[in-house]
Amino acid sequence: MKRPIAAIVGTGRGVPEGVMTNYDFAAIGIETSHDWIFERSGIVERRIARNGETTCSMAAEASHKAMERADVHPGQLDMIILSTATPDRLLPSTAVDLQAELGAGRAAAFDIGAACSGWLYGMTVAEGMITSGVAETILVVGSEKMSAIVDWKDRATCVLFGDGSGAAIVQRAKTGKGILSTFLRSDGKLADLLYRPAGGATNQFSQQVLDERTQFVRMAGREVFKHAVRSMSEAADRALDAARLTAEDIDLLIPHQANVRIIEATAKHSNISMDKVYVNVDRFGNTSSASIPIAIDEALERGRIKEGSTVLLVAFGAGFTWASMIIRF
Ligand code: ACO
Secondary structure, three states, X not given: OOOOOEEEEEEEEEOOOOEEEHHHHHHHOXXXXXXXXXXXXXXXXXXXXXXXXXXXXXXXXXXXXXXXXXXXXXXXXXXXXXXXXXXXXXXXXXXXXXXXXXXXXXXXXXXXXXXXXXXXXXXXXXXXXXXXXXXXXXXXXXXXXXHHXXXXXXXXXHOOEOEXXXXXXXXXXXXXXXXEEEEEEEOHXXXXXXXXXXXXXXXXOOHHHHHHOOOOOEXXXXXXXXXHHHHHHHHHHHHHHHHOOOHHHOOEEEEXXXXXXXXXXXXXXXXXXXXXXXXXXXXXXXXXXXXXXXXXXXXXXXOOOOOOOEEEEEEEEOOOEEEEEEEEO
């Protein structure tokens, strides 16, 4: 097993206070039911950004907490890597808005786009930056205002997603704890199974776009489900192989929180029993790239991750992209 080079030294989360339960969809004219949503996804409620909450403001809340726990001040940040599928503006990045908000004057800041896998992509980039000596202290944030890009007239997607942010401070590992292995993969041939058809530079905003609602997320749910299970299972295997570990060595599996059935299938494939799997999709829905850092922060707070715990992280998202990482805490 390799000696870790980079480690998480503090985490935080920033989730909106506004809770929307499965029962609240009726009030906005969505024909659905708690039973339909819960049976297919495991989701009971999600957080929805209101009153001016933005991708940047949620990221700032998560980042302040992570810096406080890591005992790091904004001036120490060499780099801010922000993963999002919901940037506040298309130009410039939300990472630079976060940099300004935090007052992290020395940091290089940029967004990363790998959808739900984005935070693990960002963590892998951070590990590389520390390994190469480019940076010593890096803030890696996943922040998503999914409520802004789902089609609130499409009941097959709008019920699945939620808003929130999670952050971690990454520094050089000093005590033998840290990132033990990483794995990243993408397959752009499958991009049209989960995407936003319009709003970019090619299919720009127009009356037609607004009429056809193509600026919002489109998802082939069943296809996504199949690929998610297959890819997350592969990612789990690859991270274990790379760290020369087996499922018995894993104290906690934290998968991307998209759907409890995808989570159960991934855990079963990896021979990890559900009591060793962290699940909060029931309370947050799918917060895309924020889901894993939010879950890590909660798991630390609740004692599910302890000193010395070996944690397997697995993600899958639009692209498709998939990724995994093993961290010893
Ligand atoms: N409430 C009630 N009925 C609904 C709803 C709803 N919210 N949404 C769809 N339906 C109806 C459909 O209209 C359809 O009705 P019909 O049979 O009369 O045509 C019926 O329910 C079945 O629809 P399906 O899409 O076939 O339902 P399925 O069992 O496949 O479940 C779901 C749909 C939950 C989307 C499932 O496919 C899934 O979980 N896919 C994975 C999606 C996901 O997790 N994506 C994110 C992962 S990647 C990432 O995080 C970016």
